[in-house]
Amino acid sequence: xxxxxxxxxxxxxxxxxxxxxxxxxxxxxxxxxxxxxxxxxxxxxxxxxxxxxxxxxxxxxxxxxxxxxxxxxxxxxxxxxxxxxxxxxxxxxxxxxxxxxxxxxxxxxxxxxxxxxxxxxxxxxxxxxxxxxxxxxxxxxxxxxxxxxxxxxxxxxxxxxxxxxxxxxxxxxxxxxxxxxxxxxxxxxxxxxxxxxxxxxxxxxxxxxxxxxxxxxxxxxxxxxxxxxxxxxxxxxxxxxxxxxxxxxxxxxxxxxxxxxxxxxxxxxxxxxxxxxxxxxxxxxxxxxxxxxxxxxxxxxxxxxxxxxxxxxxxxxxxxxxxxxxxxxxxxxxxxxxxxxxxxxxxxxxxxxxxxxxxxxxxxxxxxxxxxxxxxxxxxxxxxxxxxxxxxxxxxxxxxxxxxxxxxxxxxxxxxxxxxxxxxxxxxxxxxxxxxxxxxxxxxxxxxxxxxxxxxxxxxxxxxxxxxxxxxx
Amino acid sequence: xxxxxxxxxxxxxxxxxxxxxxxxxxxxxxxxxxxxxxxxxxxxxxxxxxxxxxxxxxxxxxxxxxxxxxxxxxxxxxxxxxxxxxxxxxxxxxxx
Amino acid sequence: xxxxxxxxxxxxxxxxxxxxxxxxxxxxxxxxxxxxxxxxxxxxxxxxxxxxxxxxxxxxxxxxxxxxxxxxxxxxxxxxxxxxxxxxxxxxxxxxxxxxxxxxxxxxxxxxxxxxxxxxxxxxxxxxxxxxxxxxxxxxxxxxxxxxxxxxxxxxxxxxxxxxxxxxxxxxxxxxxxxxxxxxxxxxxxxxxxxxxxxxxxxxxxxxxxxxxxxxxxxxxxxxxxxxxxxxxxxxxxxxxxxxxxxxxxxxxxxxxxxxxxxxxxxxxxxxxxxxxxxxxxxxxxxxxxxxxxxxxxxxxxxxxxxxxxxxxxxxxxxxxxxxxxxxxxxxxxxxxxxxxxxxxxxxxxxxxxxxxxxxxxxxxx
Numbered sequence: 001x002x003x004x005x006x007x008x009x010x011x012x013x014x015x016x017x018x019x020x021x022x023x024x025x026x027x028x029x030x031x032x033x034x035x036x037x038x039x040x041x042x043x044x045x046x047x048x049x050x051x052x053x054x055x056x057x058x059x060x061x062x063x064x065x066x067x068x069x070x071x072x073x074x075x076x077x078x079x080x081x082x083x084x085x086x087x088x089x090x091x092x093x094x095x096x097x098x099x100x101x102x103x104x105x106x107x108x109x110x111x112x113x114x115x116x117x118x119x120x121x122x123x124x125x126x127x128x129x130x131x132x133x134x135x136x137x138x139x140x141x142x143x144x145x146x147x148x149x150x151x152x153x154x155x156x157x158x159x160x161x162x163x164x165x166x167x168x169x170x171x172x173x174x175x176x177x178x179x180x181x182x183x184x185x186x187x188x189x190x191x192x193x194x195x196x197x198x199x200x201x202x203x204x205x206x207x208x209x210x211x212x213x214x215x216x217x218x219x220x221x222x223x224x225x226x227x228x229x230x231x232x233x234x235x236x237x238x239x240x241x242x243x244x245x246x247x248x249x250x251x252x253x254x255x256x257x258x259x260x261x262x263x264x265x266x267x268x269x270x271x272x273x274x275x276x277x278x279x280x281x282x283x284x285x286x287x288x289x290x291x292x293x294x295x296x297x298x299x300x301x302x303x304x305x306x307x308x309x310x311x312x313x314x315x316x317x318x319x320x321x322x323x324x325x326x327x328x329x330x331x332x333x334x335x336x337x338x339x340x341x342x343x344x345x346x347x348x349x350x351x352x353x354x355x356x357x358x359x360x361x362x363x364x365x366x367x368x369x370x371x372x373x374x375x376x377x378x379x380x381x382x383x384x385x386x387x388x389x390x391x392x393x394x395x396x397x398x399x400x401x402x403x404x405x406x407x408x409x410x411x412x413x414x415x416x417x418x419x420x421x422x423x424x425x426x427x428x429x430x431x432x433x434x435x436x437x438x439x440x441x442x443x444x445x446x447x448x449x450x451x452x453x454x455x456x457x458x459x460x461x462x463x464x465x466x467x468x469x470x471x472x473x
Numbered sequence: 474x475x476x477x478x479x480x481x482x483x484x485x486x487x488x489x490x491x492x493x494x495x496x497x498x499x500x501x502x503x504x505x506x507x508x509x510x511x512x513x514x515x516x517x518x519x520x521x522x523x524x525x526x527x528x529x530x531x532x533x534x535x536x537x538x539x540x541x542x543x544x545x546x547x548x549x550x551x552x553x554x555x556x557x558x559x560x561x562x563x564x565x566x567x568x569x
Numbered sequence: 570x571x572x573x574x575x576x577x578x579x580x581x582x583x584x585x586x587x588x589x590x591x592x593x594x595x596x597x598x599x600x601x602x603x604x605x606x607x608x609x610x611x612x613x614x615x616x617x618x619x620x621x622x623x624x625x626x627x628x629x630x631x632x633x634x635x636x637x638x639x640x641x642x643x644x645x646x647x648x649x650x651x652x653x654x655x656x657x658x659x660x661x662x663x664x665x666x667x668x669x670x671x672x673x674x675x676x677x678x679x680x681x682x683x684x685x686x687x688x689x690x691x692x693x694x695x696x697x698x699x700x701x702x703x704x705x706x707x708x709x710x711x712x713x714x715x716x717x718x719x720x721x722x723x724x725x726x727x728x729x730x731x732x733x734x735x736x737x738x739x740x741x742x743x744x745x746x747x748x749x750x751x752x753x754x755x756x757x758x759x760x761x762x763x764x765x766x767x768x769x770x771x772x773x774x775x776x777x778x779x780x781x782x783x784x785x786x787x788x789x790x791x792x793x794x795x796x797x798x799x800x801x802x803x804x805x806x807x808x809x810x811x812x813x814x815x816x817x818x819x820x821x822x823x824x825x826x827x828x829x830x831x832x833x834x835x836x837x838x839x840x841x842x843x844x845x846x847x848x849x850x851x852x853x854x855x856x857x858x859x860x861x862x863x864x865x866x867x868x869x870x871x872x873x874x875x876x877x878x879x880x881x882x883x884x885x886x887x888x889x890x891x892x893x894x895x896x897x898x899x900x901x902x903x904x905x906x907x908x909x910x911x912x913x914x915x916x917x918x919x920x921x922x923x924x925x926x927x928x929x930x931x932x933x934x935x
Contacts, residue, residue: 052502
């Protein structure tokens, strides 16, 4: 692909929201580049199989078809696609620095649409760092994208829509689910279903998923949580407890897939220092946005689940709205066209409101999970920081997340707090008896992902190194 | 049970990679962390203070738990695709 | 807030060190900071303890500062990662070799024990360095401090010495009445003290204006790069002849790359934005010095602001035309000498005979 150096609009994230935003901008004549670290479009929910996998003609997965359509539309509309590119810095104005297999690549654009989706929340418990314990989202990706069942014995746990999705796909692919440990009850499953189905019209399909799971006689432990796990000779031993009657049971498995909802990715928005607000139902910290997804920085639009959890269908419409706002701000469409188009989209989004609420509830973290974290449980996996370490920092006077980070080193490892920030905030707020939002969020830092030095420096002669003034004597 | 599903997609050609001292068979273009996971190589790195075994967690390039040494360089294995002859080291990567 | 003998405004290592020594002598001290203490330059800099990069005239002070750092149990009393390491300053070209000779000679004259060694000697001391060097300057007395731990350590030490730490107090006004001071915060809170010490780092120009003193303090946003934990990549603290590289590997295996490469920003609008070409330049220099660094990944990048006066020398001492008002700041490569400079100022305030004429603020005034 022959990339330009500068584009009218750059979209970061080729999931449903980013793709729709890119298409709408491009259709109005803007030069658009879409960047994604994966090999293909689709984001996480429609994540394509690896490039080396060749589709067999007779069978198709619906998600694959949607993803293929996305890529086709992007190509048909002459949108430049930079797959396999990892964004490591975004500067105002906007400059996007990335790296790929070959080296470092930089682009600039007048406007930026960020559609980087979410991460999965996994609330720590004793032994959660045991290899073989993976996220529900990770399990989804292994199944749908990599076409691989994680293990011969699988236990699924947590809350949120992914629990049903993973159970369904393991069974569909001929695998075995040994147990489902659900923090909520089966009634919530009906709510889950709405957030999973690809088209609200396919109500029946959603119900069929739940029936398949129930008919497969997978043991379902409702209102239960995983209290601890540890490595055994042949796998992992998982202790579960019923939240209501406190009964404990121990199960053996090879793989435990666990997840507790999704939280928006705010790496880029925190790095750009735009305004954020805390909304537990929307997944935690989200950028402050107006009705059309404009952020507090001119020319920057945030869309998709990264603007607040509301599901894949809503994500597409959100992408369209953000694109409309961009087009109006650039005077490419006038007030009338803007209102006509956005009103239609907003009406569509209203229809999904009822689902959005259900999705939001599923994403919230049951307090029993936070209570289950004991002092010796690791919170920050990168640096081996325990709950006790966090409590000590708070006792010594640390009053916000950045200060706790400075004193304990939590969040200073390669993941930059993405995995642990949520749990550390919950633990610290409990101790300080304050709201999570009073602790603030970790200041965004470059690089957004660990950046291989060899890719950064490329080939060079010593004399080429930018001569900077020598330090004073 | 064969954990790989072949119903919907044909994988690339069969290749071999070396993980520590073991040779593992895989398909070209498969995801490295997935191959390690199902090939009984779940321990990928060692945690810094407690020296615990750690392995793949998020599969999204976020958590950095799946970092291994590939031909001498640290990489996030969930973002790496199998090529014939890859040399992978797992375990206490800071001692290599 | 009553009966404060001395209010130190600015809780970085300069201010906090002064406060600690003043408190140990029995005075009632408070430390005021607009943020949490040691979150400015003191908390985010590279923590290099070096004679190679210290301004030549400051060598005697840096040596004393170095000794204080190596003995924190005697005055700071709390654990902070300090390591003595040998320091190598490298020269890759003939021009750099000349520069190295010149710089080392001057520093030696001021008391630094630096000697020029050959390539083979340097490689024996640290086999990880690029064998393309022409020669190196060697100093036994180098090392590093983990800057991010200073906040925690100083907070504990100050509290143990009965110092009140008043954080999130942004000074908007300082009123002088009868040679005592009323310090007013943006939100209206007031603190009354008999004496004040201004130690606000890059904000010194701003706070001096409150007392009608006009001095220019230049602020340079500088980038720092840290890698993931790696196996041993270097044994020494590395710098280069022209001063634009500092390299050290901490006990935890991470490598910190610095050298004062500029980023973007200022105190009004924040200093958050890196200049990618400068990151790459800095990394290239680092990988040239230690080739195996190429196998690592950058984990974090951040910026700090370095304060510098017009002649790049510190300001320490009494404020002109005012009684009971003092200042400390703009100590170039200040980390090494900071604790000692703070101690010196505290002795001056306590009436001891201390010569701070080299750092007199009057030299910068017209």
